[in-house]
Amino acid sequence: MRDVYVIGAGMTPFGELWNKSIREIFVDAAMLAIEDAGVDHIDSLYVGSMSPGLFVGQEHLGPVVADFLGVTPVPATRVESACASGGVSFRQAFLEVASGVSEIVLAGGVEKMTDGADVTEALATAADQEYEVYHGVTFPGLYAMIARAHMHQFGTTRQQLAEVAVKNHRNGMKNPNAQFRSEITNEQVVKSTMVADPLRLLDCSPVSDGGAGVILASADVAKKMKSRAVKVIASTQASDTIALHDRTDLTTLGAVVRAAEKAYAMAGKKPSDVNLAEVHDCFTIAEIVISEDLGFFEKGKGGEAVEKGLTARECGKIPINSSGGLKSKGHPVGATGIAQIIELYEQLTGRGGERQVKKANIGLAQNMGGSGASCVIHILEAI
Amino acid sequence: MVGIVGYGAYLPRYRIKAETIARQWGADAEAIKRGLQLTEKTVPGQDEDTITISVEAARGAIQRAQIDPQEIGAVYIGSESHPYAVKPSGTVLIDALGIGPHVHVATNEFACKAGSEAMYVAYSHVKSGEMKYALGIGADTSQGAPGDALEYSASAGGAAFIMGTERVAAEILFTHSYTSDTPDFWRREGEFYPRHAGRFTGDPAYFKHIVGAGQALLEKSKLAPKDFTHAVFHMPNGKFPQEAGRRLGFTKQQLEFGWIVPLMGNTYSGSSPTGLAAILDVANPGDLIFMVSFGSGAGSDGFVYRVTEEIKAIKDRAPKVRSMLDNGKIYLDYGQYTKHRHKIKLNE
Amino acid sequence: MISPRYAREIPQRYQLVAARCTSCGTIGFPPRRVCKHCRGRQFEPTKLDSDGKILTFTIIRVGADRFSKQTPYAVAVIELNDGTRLTAQVTDCELESLEIGQKVRLxxxxxxxxGKAGILCYGYKAICV
Structure with missing residues (x-):
C-alpha cells in the first residue's frame, strides 16, 4: 500500500444556503479544494451524500457533480453511509490512491437539507426502518436513549451534556465557515426547547446545507508541495448492529471502539499521541461517549472531562472539535466527514487561524452514521 | 349444550367527565348527569380503534376458554366504527391472535346491535354443527357530534365471546330478534358523525324493539322476570335500560351488575355485550341472565343464558370489567379529548 | 408505507414471531437468515415473551410528520423476559413517571x-404493569 497525502482542501460556509443548489454547493467546495491543491486535473472523484434522493429528489449524484465540475469523463461515485458518508468518501479516495490505481483523487461531501423535505423522516432512514423508525423513533430520540442510559449508569449530568455545546459554540465562533458563530451559556442549553428527553434543542446539531472537498494524492505528487501536505497514517472503518436495541451495551458505541483500535494499530499511535480530534457530535451525548470510546477518557468519565475543560481548544488535554464540531459549524450530513478532515488539515498545516491548536502534529477524525452503526476514523500527521 | 365457552372485555384507560364536556358548551352539567344518569365515559387512546379493542377483548376470551385459536372456525366483529370503510376488521384480529387462515371472517354493522348480531351468528354456526368454536365481538369507538347530547355518552370499549359446545360456561337457552324499519339514528356514507331523530329514538325505537324482543323472549322461554338473577339491556344512557327493565318487569337489583353505563358511557355495539361480560364476572352457577340489545334502524336481539359450573374456573383467567372500569383511569381535558377523537383538522 | 412492505412484517408485529437458532438457541427478532451468535442457518419459529422491562427511554416531542399528531410520546428500548430486546412506544402512561427498570407488557x-387515505398500520406497544 502506498502512502497517501492530503494536498488541498476547501469548503463552503455551512448554513441555510437558500440561493445555492446541491450541485452549486458541491462545485464551489470542490473548486476551492482543487485550487488550494494547485492541481491541473483529478483522476477520479467521490461524493459523500446521505440522501439527495429524499432531500432534493436527485440520485446518481456522481455524474451530476462531475458534469457541473467539468471533469467528465473521470470516474465519479456517490458514497453513502448515512452521516458517515463524507468520512467513507474520504476512505474510498484514500484506498484508490493507496492501491496505486490513481494519483490524484477528489474526496467530497455535500448535503442540501433545507429544500423542504421532512428532515426528521429523511434522517431517520439511517436507523432500522422496520423495527425502530416504524415505532416513531427519531435520531434525537435514539441519542436521547443513549444519554439516559449513560446518565443512569455513570451519573453523567444534564450540565455536563450542555458543556459540550457551550465549548463547541465557543470554538465555532472563531470558524468563518461555521453556521452558528455565537456564544451560548450552559443555562441556555438546559433551558432550550425539549426535543427528546433529556435532549434539548441546543444539544442537537442543526439542519444545514454545505459542501466540502479535499484532494488526496500519492507521495510523488505531494513531494512537490511539501508545506501543504499532510500524511494519512490511518484509515479504518467498522460497523455495528443497525438497531440501537441490539447493542449489548447501550452506553458504548462498538463501531467507534473497533475502528479506533484498528486506527491506532495502523498508525502505530496511542490515544495520548493525538493532539486534536474532530468527532461526530451530532448530539452532545455523542461527543461524550465518543471521547470515551476513542480512549481519551475512561468509560463513564467523558462528562466529567468536558466539564473540567479537558477537551477545550485552549488548554485541553485533548482539544475536541476545534472547528466548532457539528453543533456549531453545522451538519450537512454528507459533507461533515470531509469538513472534519479539512479542520485537521488546516490545523496540521498551521492554518488554523484564530482557533489554531498548539503543537498540532497528529489529528484524528471520527465520523459515524446512524446511532453508531457505522464509524470511520482517520488519523493524519503533519510532515 | 351450546353457549359461551370464553369471554373477554376491554375498556380503554382514558376518561372524560360529563362536567368537562358541559363546561365546553356552557351546558348544565348537573342536569345532564341527572338526565342521562352517567358521570363519565371511556375515551380510546390515540392508538386504539375497534380493531385493537377487539383484539384485546378476544385475547381475554381465548385466555378464559383455554382453547387452541386454530380451532375457531368463524370470527365476526360488530361495530359502527370499523376503521376501514372497505377492508375487514377481523382479518387484522385473526392474524394478531393466531386464528386461521382456515376461518370465516365477516364484519357486522347494525348500529348498536352489531355486537349482539356477531354473537348471534357465531352461536348459530356452532349450534348448526358447522364448526367447533366461533367468535363474536361487539366493539366501538363511538362517534357523537361535538355539542350533541351523544357527546356525553359515546364511548369506547368492547367484549368478545367464544361460542362452543364443550365446557360451556353460559348456555344459550333461547334467542329472539325483533326488527322493523325505523329511521331513528343513522350515519350516511362519508359523514363523520351520526344523526338522530331526537325523542323519536325513545318510544318508537329503543323501547318498542327492546320490549318487543324481551316480551317474545319471555313467552318463548316460559320464564318470568323473577326467574332471572341478572338482566342487561342496551345502554345508550343510564336511564333507558332502567326504564326498559321496568316495562318488562325487572327490578333495579337484577340490572345492577350489568348497568355499567354511568362510568363507561355508551360503547355502542359493545354496550350490552360488555354489560353481559360484567355480569359473567360475578355470576354463579345456575344463574339465569336476560339480555336484549338494541340497534337503531332498528332491531333488538334477545338471549337467555344459564350459567354453569364452568364459570368458576374461567372467571379469573382474564381482566374483569369492573377492574377496568375503576382502575388506572387517565382523565382528559376537552382539548386532549378532541385530539384523541381526531376532531382537530390537521395537515395530512 | 406500501402494503407489501407492511404485510411482510405482520407475523413479527402482530404476534411477536421470532426465530430460534437450532444450534445455539439464540433468538433472532425479527427472524434472521444467519444466526447473529453462531452463524447457524437452521431456525425454528418461536414467539417472544410479551413481558419485560425498560432499559432506556425517551419522550419524543418533535416527531417526523407521520407521527406529529401523536407527540409527545414515549419510546423505549425494552428487554423482554426471554432476553430479546426491541424498540417500542410506551403508551397509556403518565410520561413523567416513566423510569429505567419499569416493568412493561406488550x-x-x-x-x-x-396518511388520510392509506392503510392503517398495527403492531406492538408497551404498557406499564
Whole structure:
C-alpha cells in the first residue's frame, strides 16, 4: 500500500444556503479544494451524500457533480453511509490512491437539507426502518436513549451534556465557515426547547446545507508541495448492529471502539499521541461517549472531562472539535466527514487561524452514521 | 349444550367527565348527569380503534376458554366504527391472535346491535354443527357530534365471546330478534358523525324493539322476570335500560351488575355485550341472565343464558370489567379529548 | 408505507414471531437468515415473551410528520423476559413517571397511518404493569 497525502482542501460556509443548489454547493467546495491543491486535473472523484434522493429528489449524484465540475469523463461515485458518508468518501479516495490505481483523487461531501423535505423522516432512514423508525423513533430520540442510559449508569449530568455545546459554540465562533458563530451559556442549553428527553434543542446539531472537498494524492505528487501536505497514517472503518436495541451495551458505541483500535494499530499511535480530534457530535451525548470510546477518557468519565475543560481548544488535554464540531459549524450530513478532515488539515498545516491548536502534529477524525452503526476514523500527521 | 365457552372485555384507560364536556358548551352539567344518569365515559387512546379493542377483548376470551385459536372456525366483529370503510376488521384480529387462515371472517354493522348480531351468528354456526368454536365481538369507538347530547355518552370499549359446545360456561337457552324499519339514528356514507331523530329514538325505537324482543323472549322461554338473577339491556344512557327493565318487569337489583353505563358511557355495539361480560364476572352457577340489545334502524336481539359450573374456573383467567372500569383511569381535558377523537383538522 | 412492505412484517408485529437458532438457541427478532451468535442457518419459529422491562427511554416531542399528531410520546428500548430486546412506544402512561427498570407488557395497538387515505398500520406497544 502506498502512502497517501492530503494536498488541498476547501469548503463552503455551512448554513441555510437558500440561493445555492446541491450541485452549486458541491462545485464551489470542490473548486476551492482543487485550487488550494494547485492541481491541473483529478483522476477520479467521490461524493459523500446521505440522501439527495429524499432531500432534493436527485440520485446518481456522481455524474451530476462531475458534469457541473467539468471533469467528465473521470470516474465519479456517490458514497453513502448515512452521516458517515463524507468520512467513507474520504476512505474510498484514500484506498484508490493507496492501491496505486490513481494519483490524484477528489474526496467530497455535500448535503442540501433545507429544500423542504421532512428532515426528521429523511434522517431517520439511517436507523432500522422496520423495527425502530416504524415505532416513531427519531435520531434525537435514539441519542436521547443513549444519554439516559449513560446518565443512569455513570451519573453523567444534564450540565455536563450542555458543556459540550457551550465549548463547541465557543470554538465555532472563531470558524468563518461555521453556521452558528455565537456564544451560548450552559443555562441556555438546559433551558432550550425539549426535543427528546433529556435532549434539548441546543444539544442537537442543526439542519444545514454545505459542501466540502479535499484532494488526496500519492507521495510523488505531494513531494512537490511539501508545506501543504499532510500524511494519512490511518484509515479504518467498522460497523455495528443497525438497531440501537441490539447493542449489548447501550452506553458504548462498538463501531467507534473497533475502528479506533484498528486506527491506532495502523498508525502505530496511542490515544495520548493525538493532539486534536474532530468527532461526530451530532448530539452532545455523542461527543461524550465518543471521547470515551476513542480512549481519551475512561468509560463513564467523558462528562466529567468536558466539564473540567479537558477537551477545550485552549488548554485541553485533548482539544475536541476545534472547528466548532457539528453543533456549531453545522451538519450537512454528507459533507461533515470531509469538513472534519479539512479542520485537521488546516490545523496540521498551521492554518488554523484564530482557533489554531498548539503543537498540532497528529489529528484524528471520527465520523459515524446512524446511532453508531457505522464509524470511520482517520488519523493524519503533519510532515 | 351450546353457549359461551370464553369471554373477554376491554375498556380503554382514558376518561372524560360529563362536567368537562358541559363546561365546553356552557351546558348544565348537573342536569345532564341527572338526565342521562352517567358521570363519565371511556375515551380510546390515540392508538386504539375497534380493531385493537377487539383484539384485546378476544385475547381475554381465548385466555378464559383455554382453547387452541386454530380451532375457531368463524370470527365476526360488530361495530359502527370499523376503521376501514372497505377492508375487514377481523382479518387484522385473526392474524394478531393466531386464528386461521382456515376461518370465516365477516364484519357486522347494525348500529348498536352489531355486537349482539356477531354473537348471534357465531352461536348459530356452532349450534348448526358447522364448526367447533366461533367468535363474536361487539366493539366501538363511538362517534357523537361535538355539542350533541351523544357527546356525553359515546364511548369506547368492547367484549368478545367464544361460542362452543364443550365446557360451556353460559348456555344459550333461547334467542329472539325483533326488527322493523325505523329511521331513528343513522350515519350516511362519508359523514363523520351520526344523526338522530331526537325523542323519536325513545318510544318508537329503543323501547318498542327492546320490549318487543324481551316480551317474545319471555313467552318463548316460559320464564318470568323473577326467574332471572341478572338482566342487561342496551345502554345508550343510564336511564333507558332502567326504564326498559321496568316495562318488562325487572327490578333495579337484577340490572345492577350489568348497568355499567354511568362510568363507561355508551360503547355502542359493545354496550350490552360488555354489560353481559360484567355480569359473567360475578355470576354463579345456575344463574339465569336476560339480555336484549338494541340497534337503531332498528332491531333488538334477545338471549337467555344459564350459567354453569364452568364459570368458576374461567372467571379469573382474564381482566374483569369492573377492574377496568375503576382502575388506572387517565382523565382528559376537552382539548386532549378532541385530539384523541381526531376532531382537530390537521395537515395530512 | 406500501402494503407489501407492511404485510411482510405482520407475523413479527402482530404476534411477536421470532426465530430460534437450532444450534445455539439464540433468538433472532425479527427472524434472521444467519444466526447473529453462531452463524447457524437452521431456525425454528418461536414467539417472544410479551413481558419485560425498560432499559432506556425517551419522550419524543418533535416527531417526523407521520407521527406529529401523536407527540409527545414515549419510546423505549425494552428487554423482554426471554432476553430479546426491541424498540417500542410506551403508551397509556403518565410520561413523567416513566423510569429505567419499569416493568412493561406488550399490547396490540395502531402504530401509524399511511396518511388520510392509506392503510392503517398495527403492531406492538408497551404498557406499564
Amino acid at each position: 399490547v396490540f395497538r395502531k402504530i401509524q397511518e399511511d
